[in-house]
Amino acid sequence: MNCDELKSCAYNYFESQLSEEARAAFEAHSEECADCGPFVAICREITCEKLTEFLDDYVDDHLPAERKAVFERHLAICDECVAYVRSYRITRSLTEAQSGDLPPYKIPADLLGAILAARKKA
Amino acid sequence: MSPVETTLLPRLLAGEETAFRELIETYAGRMMVVARRILRSEQDAEDAVQDAFLSALRSLESFEGKSSLGTWLHRVATNAALMKLRARPRGREVELGDLLPEYKSGGHHVDPPKHWEDLPEDPLCRQELTDLVRVKIDELPENYRIALILRDIEGLSTAEVSIQLELTVGAAKVRIHRARQALRALLDPHLGKSNR
Known part of the structure; x- marks a missing residue:
């Protein structure tokens, strides 16, 4: 197995979808290759599922530095999580934008009157 | 407090009609605005605002000026709207089901997330998008919709949301995060482009 082959079948390796033979070749290459060893180690650090679970803390920059570095190593190799984080951030900004630009509001005379009358009664 | 509030408060405490x-x-x-967002009914929102003003006027003497009068009234209106919401016949708490991402046993996404385009700059397109987001927020199950509104639109802290919704801070945090994920899923067909 070479480096390109390892990277293309990493997904299936971690989803236990490789044959025994391919699995052994994957592990042998990752142990002896100076590039693929760290790549596989990053893959083992955190899954997409765990990253998504704590994504709010990452986006709000509330993660401890060490944990944040784990997230960033994962994002450097996972296009799917990069796409998810981006869409999550856009969703947040679109939601927060709902609070801006309020249309002017003039309280209806009957509601104003009702509040003032209720106050006198109280 | 703003200069306007500094002059208004003593007049209110003196019971001056024009000040009210x-x-x-x-x-x-x-x-x-906050009452409408929470209650989605003009009549109920007006009732909540009326309740809020009466409640605020009753407790005006206890207003300590730690926040602005506007911020304080906003909180009072939020409380009044939530009380009205709780008084409605309560549907069962709905879970988000398909709106949350699913993962394979190895922790990878079942459906690879789509890449989202940059947001449009054109004001008309932006307005359409704002309207779409409002519609999609309204499609969220009630318990998630309210958590999202309070945190991301009304700007309450997670701790404040937890008090309003009678949840632990941890549970409120999870609910807000899931609400954002669910809204992301509802917007995905409109903003995502297939990348596979």
Whole structure:
């Protein structure tokens, strides 16, 4: 197995979808290759599922530095999580934008009157 | 407190009628907005704003000026709207099901997330998008919709949301995060482009 082959079948390796033979070749290459060893180690650090679970803390920059570095190593190799984080951030900004630009509001005379009358009664 | 509030407060405490009118005319708009968002009914929102003003006027003497009068009234209106919401016949708490991402046993996404385009700059397109987001927020199950509104639109802290929703801070945090994920899923067909 070479480096390109390892990277293309990493997904299936971690989803236990490789044959025994391919699995052994994957592990042998990752142990002896100076590039693929760290790549596989990053893959083992955190899954997409765990990253998504704590994504709010990452986006709000509330993660401890060490944990944040784990997230960033994962994002450097996972296009799917990069796409998810981006869409999550856009969703947040679109939601927060709902609070801006309020249309002017003039309280209806009957509601104003009702509040003032209720106050006198109280 | 702003200079306006500094002069308004003593007049309110003295029971001056024109001061109450001024207070209502100044702050009713912002209070209506939060009540409408929570209750989605004009009549109920007006009732909540009325309740909020009466409640605020009753407790005016205890207003300590730690926040602005506007911020305080906003909180009071939020409380009044949530009380009205709780008084409605309660549907069962709905879970988000398909709106949360699913993962394979190895922790990878079942459906690879789509890449989202940059947001449009054109004001008309932006307005359409704003309207779409509002519609999609309204499609969220009630318990998630309210958590999202309070945190991301009304700007309450997670701790404040937890108090309003009678949840632990941890549970409120999870609910807010899931609400954002669910809204992301509802917007995905409109903003995502297939990348596979």
